[in-house]
Amino acid sequence: MRTAVDSSVILDVLVADPTHGDASEMALRRASSQGALIIGDCVVAEIVPAFPGGKPDVEDFLNDWNLEFHPGTLASSLLAGKMFRSYLARRKRNQAPRVVPDFLIGAHAATLADRLLARDRGYYRDHFTSLVLVEP
Numbered sequence: 539m540r541t542a543v544d545s546s547v548i549l550d551v552l553v554a555d556p557t558h559g560d561a562s563e564m565a566l567r568r569a570s571s572q573g574a575l576i577i578g579d580c581v582v583a584e585i586v587p588a589f590p591g592g593k594p595d596v597e598d599f600l601n602d603w604n605l606e607f608h609p610g611t612l613a614s615s616l617l618a619g620k621m622f623r624s625y626l627a628r629r630k631r632n633q634a635p636r637v638v639p640d641f642l643i644g645a646h647a648a649t650l651a652d653r654l655l656a657r658d659r660g661y662y663r664d665h666f667t668s669l670v671l672v673e674p
Contacts, residue, residue: 539573542647543605544656545584547674548577552588552599558657558674565674566603569655576608578646580639610646618645621665636661644669 543566549555550562569575582596589595600607610618618641625636644666647654653670656662662671 539569539653540576540651541569541573541672542576542578542643542651542654543569543581544643544647544654545577545581546657547655548581548585548605549588550657550674552585561674562657565655565672569672570604573652574606575604575655576606576651578608578610578614578643578650580610580642580646582607584639608646608650610642611649614645614649615642617649618642621645625661625665641665 546558547562547566550558551566553559555562566575577600585599586592586596589599599605618638621644622636622638622641625641629636640661643656644654644662648666648669653672654662654666655672655674658671658673662669
C-alpha cells in the first residue's frame with residue numbers, strides 16, 4: 539500500500555497543532571505501518587518554511603518518518619490541469635478560491651499512490667472522485 543501524504547498532515551505534526559496534531563501523527567504512524575509514505579514537489583515546498591535549518595532539517599524529517607520523495611510526472615501534471623480547469627468552470631464567485639498546488643497534490647496521489655492521507659476540506663472529494671482518502 540502506497541500512501542501519499544498531504545502537507546496539512548505533516549504540518550500538523552511539525553507544529554504540534556493543538557487541534558489536529560495528535561490525530562495526524564497517529565494517522566501517519568498507521569499509514570506507515572501499512573506501506574510506503576510518499577510526498578511530491580508541492581508538499582515539500584509547502585513544508586520547507588517550517589524548517590529554519592533548511593534542506594538538512596527537511597531531509598532528516600523525511601528520513602525519520604520514512605517519507606519518500608517522488609516527483610510529479612507528466613501524467614500527474616496533466617490530470618491536475620484538467621481538474622483545475624473543471625474547477626474554474628464550475629466555481630461560484632463567492633466560493634473560497636483553490637490554488638493549483640491543491641490540484642497537483644491530488645493528482646500526484648491519484649497517479650502515484652493508492653490513497654491520500656489528508657485533512658480534506660472537500661476539494662479532493664469533489665475533484666478526485668476515484669481517489670481513496672484517509673483522514674486523520
